[in-house]
Amino acid sequence: MFKNxxxxxxxxxxxxxxxxxxxxxxxxxxxxxGKEKFVLGAPxxxxxxxxxxxxxxxxxxxxxxxWEKSEKEVxxxxxxxxxxxxxxxxxxxxxxxxxxxxxxxxxxxxxxNTHLSTLLDxxxxxxxxxxxxxxxxxxxxxxxxxxxxxxxAGFPYDIFIYVKDNKPEYIYSCINYCHVxxxxxxxxxxxx
Numbered sequence: 001m002f003k004n005x006x007x008x009x010x011x012x013x014x015x016x017x018x019x020x021x022x023x024x025x026x027x028x029x030x031x032x033x034g035k036e037k038f039v040l041g042a043p044x045x046x047x048x049x050x051x052x053x054x055x056x057x058x059x060x061x062x063x064x065x066x067w068e069k070s071e072k073e074v075x076x077x078x079x080x081x082x083x084x085x086x087x088x089x090x091x092x093x094x095x096x097x098x099x100x101x102x103x104x105x106x107x108x109x110x111x112x113n114t115h116l117s118t119l120l121d122x123x124x125x126x127x128x129x130x131x132x133x134x135x136x137x138x139x140x141x142x143x144x145x146x147x148x149x150x151x152x153a154g155f156p157y158d159i160f161i162y163v164k165d166n167k168p169e170y171i172y173s174c175i176n177y178c179h180v181x182x183x184x185x186x187x188x189x190x191x192x
Contacts, residue, residue, distance in 0.1 A: 041116040044145050044161060047168045047188065050111055057111040058083075059149060059157065066189045067171065074186060076159070078111055078151050080175055082184045112150040119144035119160070127160055131172055134185040141169070161188075 040048060049062050060075035061067045067074050073085040119127065124144045131139040141162040149157040160172040167190065174183035 040114060040147070043166075044116055044147055047161065048147060048159070050114075050149070059111075059159065061188065064191055065168070066191055068187045068189055069184065076157060076173060076184075079153055080151065080155055080157075080181075082173070082186075112152055114150070115148040117146050119146055127162070127172060130183070131162060131170060131185065134172070134183070135170070139170075140164070 047062055047065055049060060051058055051060060057078045058075045074082050075085060077083050127144055128139040128141055141164050143163040145161045147159040155175045158174050158177055161168050162170040168188045171186040171188060172183050173186060175181050
């Protein structure tokens with residue numbers, strides 16, 4: 001019995017040290033959304049955030065940027081589609097997530113795990129070709145990131161961020177590697 005307690009204690013200490021290391025040394029930020037926590041890695045956490053709105057999780061820009069499609073400000077909801085922000089400062093009025101007495105989420109639109117990776121050179125070349133078709137001009141981005149956010153609705157969001165000279169310019173977003181639905185192309189605008 002003593003061995004099991006010792007093993008459990010060592011395991012918990014190891015997990016605490018690893019999470020602390022990731023948080024302090026690798027620049028990860030833990031984003032609080034009700035009882036849910038989302039870890040987005042640098043540099044993407046400067047451009048993207050997971051927030052709560054109207055009882056659901058949403059993926060949107062940070063306060064330093066604005067996402068646009070057809071000259072309207074947009075965000076990605078947890079039900080699998082792009083929404084338009086219809087009123088100013090919509091994200092300053094978050095409503096908390098609703099939970100049952102057992103701590104389970106009531107709202108349909110919630111996110112689970114996230115995964116971030118830097119795209120390889122050949123992936124950036126292929127995504128530039130895809131983006132060129134969507135925007136009608138040649139895309140020549142030098143860096144790309146792939147943020148995968150899993151929804152409790154049963155699908156993963158795939159968010160590809162196009163970066164040139166360390167500045168994000170486009171998001172290419174789709175569900176499940178774009179196998180079922182066409183991607184949404186979102187323009188990223190830096191705010192002064």
